[in-house]
Amino acid sequence: MIKEFYVSTEDRYQLIDITDRVEGVVRESKVKNGLVLIFVPHSTAGIILTENESGLKQDWLAVLEKLVSGFDFLHNKIDNNADSHILSGLLGQGKTLMIENNRLIRGTWQQIFLVELDGPREQRKIIVKIVEC
Ligand code: ZN
Numbered sequence: 001m002i003k004e005f006y007v008s009t010e011d012r013y014q015l016i017d018i019t020d021r022v023e024g025v026v027r028e029s030k031v032k033n034g035l036v037l038i039f040v041p042h043s044t045a046g047i048i049l050t051e052n053e054s055g056l057k058q059d060w061l062a063v064l065e066k067l068v069s070g071f072d073f074l075h076n077k078i079d080n081n082a083d084s085h086i087l088s089g090l091l092g093q094g095k096t097l098m099i100e101n102n103r104l105i106r107g108t109w110q111q112i113f114l115v116e117l118d119g120p121r122e123q124r125k126i127i128v129k130i131v132e133c
Contacts, residue, residue, distance in 0.1 A: 001029045001130045009119035013064055015050075015057045018126060019111045023104055025128045032102050034132040039094035041125055044084035044118035046091030051109040064117070084118035091115055099130070 003025045007016055022038055038047055050056065064087055073082030095112065098105040106112075114124060 001031065003028075003128045003130075005126055005128075006123045007114055007126060009114075009116035009121050009124060011116065012119050013061050014116040014119055015048075015060055016114045016116065017052050017111050018114050019052075021126070022112050022128055026099055026104050026130065027102060029130045030102065031099055031130050031132045034099045034130055035096055036099055036104065037094055037096050037127075037129040037131075038112060039127045039129070040114060041127060042088070042093070044081055044088050045124055046088050046093055046115040046117065047095050047126075048091055048113050048115055049095060049106070049110040050113060052111040052113075060115075064115075081118045087115075087117045 005021055005025075007018065007021075009016065018038075022036070026036060040047055048060075050060065067090070068083035068086055071082070073086075075082035075085065097112075114126060116124065
């Protein structure tokens, strides 16, 4: 089973909790045991697991900005978003999680986030692929 949904973003860098959307897809799939791949088909966004706490979300943004500050990026001569591509590659553009008894296996403080790195964007596509196994 494969399902897509879209998220709109408001800031250049932004963390958006997509846990409920992904869990909805898992429930709807009726798959009891399997794997779920959450993938963003964009090279300027990422997928992470972290706690949904407002201070921590700001901390993430501060770290991301610092990681790419002070560089004279060559790509910026043509596109002005080298930072976005590099952070996207570092964070990764997908995660694979387990499903047991039609529920996502994750820790209490592991929410699933889309990380916008070159926003704002009207439509960031998220693909959720579920494999029964
Ligand atoms: Zn670019």
